[in-house]
Amino acid sequence: MKTVILGNMATALAAKLSRAEVIPAYPITPSTLFPEKISEYVADGEMDTQFILVESEHSAMSACIGASATGARTCTATASQGLALMHEMLYIASGMRLPIVVAVANRALSAPINIWCDHQDSISERDTGWMQFYAEKNQEALDLMIIAFKVAEDKRVLLPGMVGLDAFVLTHTMEAVDIPDQDKVDEFLPPYKAPYGVLDPEKPMTFGSFGTPEYYMEFKYAQTKALEDSEKVIDEAFAQFKETFGREYMKIKPYRTEDADIILLTLGSMSGTARAAVDVMREQGMKVGCAKMTVFRPFPTKELMDICKKTKVLAVVDRDISPGFGGAVFGEAAAIYVNEPKKPIIMNFIVGLGGRDITIPDFEAMTERAESALSAGKPERMVEWINLKEDNL
Amino acid sequence: MAEQCDVTKEMFASGHRGCAGCGEGIAVRQVLNEAGPNTIVAEVTGCLEVMTTGYPESAWEIPWIHAAFENASSVASGIEAALIAKGKRKGVNVLAFGGDGGTFDIGFQALSGMLERGHNIKYVCFDNEAYMNTGIQRCSSTPYGASTTTSPSGTCSIGESRPKKPIAAICVAHDIPYTATASIAHPKDLRKKVRTALDVEGPCFLHVFVPCPTGWGYASERTVEIAKLAVQTGVFVLWELEGNDFANIKVTKKPKERKPVIEYLKTQRRFKHLLDKPEEIEKIQSEVDEKCERYGF
Structure with a gap:
């Protein structure tokens, strides 16, 4: 059954349906409804997640990194200056191969300050090693978030992904959206199990070590290769998504x-x-x-x-x-x-x-x-x- | 005589690349050995990360993560949340480590956020009073009069012109359950404070004084001696406080007789230019006197 919802509601629902375990968030127009909805879900006992109201977008991404390295499925939402403030941490998320997902309410960058739509924010993050998906409508924003988790967490990829949805045109516009059944989402997106270990006292590992010229290039090559390899994984995820939910996506x-x-x-x-x-x-x-x-x-x-x-x-x-x-x-x-x-x-x-x-x-x-x-x-x-x-x- | 500590298993492996006489390495070993194996550490960028994790080596026997310079508090917040989400929070210590730059300056906002949100995270600041990893630049932790590579002494400069930022007092103002200062010269006192912090529910802040032979200019074997002199002169006061009422502050090491600050200053090259300026020594002495009076000794 279709429900008429805002684009920000679609991404919040996607986080809920994906059973994101940790959501650190900081409000910024026009993505603010995302943390508002998540806080409502938590307040009403509809969602079992650790919601952290951090003091900046930089800390939002930093907390995502800590949570993901500890094995939790994690996501957040931001826009414009918020994404720009995360910039430093975006490289670190991809460099540490953490499957974090971010909904980006695509908004212009200052100056002059402007809260409306363009793609400058996420396009400027092109080289951070993240997958980038762009939604045309609210249905796509919801679906692509779930797909982004699926691809990001695949052992062949292990990279973060961002889903862009246009500021106001989607974030603040009501559209009819087919909200998938939880059972079907669970089938499409089983719980995340980090394949190479997490921060766990049972098996201590060092994350984010110092990479000298002898090793740095191979880290970057492996990361680049994984992003290239994600092409195939994205196609597989699109095919499985169509099979499960009936909606077709193409690159x-x-x-x-x-x-x-x-x-x-x-x-x-x-x-x-x-x-x-x-x-x-x-x-x-x-x-x-x-x-x-x-x-x-x-x-x-x-x-x-x-x-x-x-x-x-x-x-x-x-x-x-x-x-x-x-x-x-x-x-x-x-x-x-x-x-x-x-x-x-x-x-x-x-x-x-x-x-x-x-x-x-x-x-x-x-x-x-x-x-x-x-x-x-x-x-x-x-x-x-x-x-x-x-x-x- | 050196205080003895029980060490059954080392959590911080030897063979790391710290300078000879590195105070930070001594402090980390004491903190981790007290915390034990069920501990996760998030750390800021700095000497410690560089000297302990040159890939593919690691000095950390516990799970450890470094992301960036300003955000150990936020990364640790995410770790704690994930442990709760996974049902694995019980029995695991979540620590955040920062040097003075990553705590007093660039990491201050994230630290304040973490304390305010009430995470059960123990933040340990290893303070060597300047940006040592980048080559001894001035930080808000640098004391008055110290010559650094960005606050050099000269004909028109006394060195650092501002007093040290009272970071631990600022943390106390966040109304956290436990705040303490400690020194590598007093490992039993340090470990006791680590234990207290770990046993308290909620965010705690430990400010640990760690001399740096490279940055301060002294022979590497004098690290502990200089740390001890800082306490004996009252330059660095060891205290602990439960809650936010400074009236309840407890000074944990009181020298029978406080030595004059010159005894401390003359051991280090960073203060050398002050030695022929009695009025500056006097100024520092009177500030230390005033501080010690506030702390009650």
Whole structure:
């Protein structure tokens, strides 16, 4: 049965259904409802978890690390400045191979301070060694949290994962969500058993030791390999999830791309708008499709190339900016083609920073630019900002 | 005469890479041997982590974790929560270790949070009065007059210009059940305080004075002697307190006659520039006198 809930409620429910044993949390807009809901579950005896109201996001991630190293399933939620404050500890969580899961309410970074949506916060954590999933809707936020635990805890992976859900567009929007049965979640996600030992006086182990140049690179190689290997594990988890719950996930989900000359590549909630825009433009006879990237780390190289096999223009729509270059997703999408003899024209659109709406006309404008690039054989500009208000500059 | 301690099994293995005469190593051994094998330690970044865990070696006979510089208190909070969640909390000591930098300065917020939340965690600060691991930089633990690499004495500088931050008193203000100061010069007193802390329910703070031959500038065999002089001069007062009423403070080592601070200062290179400045020695002496009066000796 479907229930109408907010995105933050979906991630809190996912934590509850996943039977997270330790949840350290610190409130930050727009993810605050997560700790509020968890505290309610605890107050009402609905959830058996150790809830720690820490004094900062840095301590939230630090407590997750302590708990996970002691063998507990652990998660938290944060956003924007909170994730940035965790930055140091994100590397340590992945370096210590701890399967922590974080729901990130994707919000712009200061300055100027802004509480609305873009993907700058989690995209900026790209190199921390975490898996990254992006939800388009509340159902996906719930499902991807459960899937993230499944993959993170797999012996072949043992890495943390973050699930992005767009600030306000999802976190504070009611949507109908199919809430899985606890029995089925338990079957899909059995209790976590750390395969290589935990902090336990019965079998003392040293965690977080000093890695000299003789050893450091191998640690990093093994960690990188595990993130690459997670590709397969994610596919397996998606398949098992479909079998158990009937909902299908793909690292990149194509829409009307088979014969498309132009493909718009999106992340998060703008993907639904992109599909609506594609339908409108298809009505007008334009050969355009779109693809939603659900998994950004590990980067789905093969899947993206497969979708774009016959495409003439790949338009990467970034809700983030790496100043001095362009969008981060664009940089990666372009990089995977560097040694390919045959490649589409690849162009970049920067959209929706700090919560600016992304509309059907915006996607039409991007497609128009892509068509011009196609006729000219190359784009006029590699990176273009969409819906920029010249008067405000 | 050195005090004798019963040691049946060592929790802190020899052969680590601490400097000869390292006071911190002496203190850690005493703390861990008192705590025993059913102990988990979360530690901050610093000398101790570097000297004991060069991969693939480890000096720790108990489970041990290091994450970052400022967060042993938060990591320990997560450990405690996980033990409760797993039904394994009973009989296990959860300790957090920090140097003075990781406690007084960068780890202060996490420490305050852990104390305020009331975790049953015993925090032990090993204080050698500067950032030794990075090369003897000034910390809020550095005493007035000490020359460090970032508070050097010079024609316009007396060395460190600010008094030592009263960290243990600040912890007391968190209304925790037990706070104590201790020294490697008095291992029985130190271990008794560790035991008291372990037997009390709730967060406790132990401030342990650990001289550093490298950072303070003295011959390595004088570590215990200098620690003892700090107590005999009243530079470092050994006390314990249950609760937050300073009226109940108990000074655990009172020298029959307090030695003048010069006896302590003259043993270390970091105070050498003060020795020809009687007015500075006088100033330090009067501050120590005033402190000792407050502590009742």
